[in-house]
Amino acid sequence: MEEDALEEDEVESSKASLLEHLVELRQRLIYSLIALLVCFAGCFYFAAEIYDLLLYPYVRASGNAPDLRLIYTAPQEFFFTQLKVALFGGLFIGFPVIAAQLYMFVAPGLYRNERRAFLPFLVATPVLFLLGAFLVYYIVMPLALRFFIGMEQQGGGGEVAIELLPRVSEYLGLVMTLIFAFGICFQLPVLLCLLARVGLLGADSLRSKRKYAIVGVFAVAALLTPPDFISQLGLGLPTLLLYELSIVCVAMIERRHFPQEDEV
Secondary structure, three states: OHHHHHHHHHHHHHOOOHHHHHHHHHHHHHHHHHHHHHHHHHHHHOHHHHHHHHOHHHHHHOOOOOOOOOEOOOOOHHHHHHHHHHHHHHHHHHHHHHHHHHHHHHHHHOOHHHHHHHHHHHHHHHHHHHHHHHHHHHHHHHHHHHHHHOOOEOOEOOEOOEOOOOEHHHHHHHHHHHHHHHHHHOOHHHHHHHHHHOOOOOHHHHHHOHHHHHHHHHHHHHHHOOOOHHHHHHHHHHHHHHHHHHHHHHHHHHHHHOOOOOOO
16 A cells, blocks of 8 residues: 555656646657767768668578679669668667657656556567568568569570669668568567556457458568568568467466456
8 A cells, every 4th residue: 555655646746737748748859859860860971881781681682693783763862762771770770769768758657567567568679670670681581582583584595684683772662661561560569468468458369369360460461561472471470470479478467467366
C-alpha cells in the first residue's frame, strides 16, 4: 500500500499544464531534429562510402566481378540518391536519440512499474530492426540479386545480349525497401508482447489464429517485397518464426503478470 501511495504521489507531482506539456514536447522535438540533422550531415559527408557498403550484396551476388557498373540517367539523380542515403543513415544512427527523447517525454506520466515494463520493449525495437537489416544485407539481397543476374542473356547465335545495369536510385530504393520491410516486420514480437502486457491479447488466441497469421504474413510479404519468391520467402519464414516466438513470450507474460486464480 505504501509503495502504491508513493507511486501515486510521484505521478501527481509530475502532472503539468497543457502549456507545459507543449513546451516539453517542443523541446524534445528540437533535440530529436538536431540529432537527425547532425547524423544527416555526417552521413552526407560519407554518402559515397555508405553507398559502397550498400553495394556489398550486389558485389557478392555477382561473384566479386571486377567490372561491375551502375548507371544514372539524369544529371541530378546521383546527387539526390546521396541525399536519400544520408537521410537513411541519419534516421538509422539517430534513432536511439529520437527514441530516448520520446521516452523522456512520456516517462513522467508513467508509474515506476510501467517504466520498468516499457524499457525492455524500447531496447528490443532497434535490436530486432538490426536483425532484420542484417538478414537482408547478408542473405536475402544476395540471393535475390543472384536470381535477377541469372536472367541475363549472353547473346550470339541469333540471341540478343541482355545485361543488368542497375540505376543507382533504383538499387538504393530496393535496398531501403527491403531493410525497412524486414525491420518493421521484425517488430512483431514487440507489438504482440505489448498487447499481451496490457491484457488485450493471450497466447491461446495467438495459437488459435495461427493459420490466419500464416496467410497474413505471406500477404504482407508479397506487398512489401519485390515480386520474386526469394524475397517473399526470406521475409515470410522469419516472420512466422517470430510469431511462434511471440506466442512463447506472451505465455510467459501471462504467467508472470496475470496468474490464474487457484481453483477452489
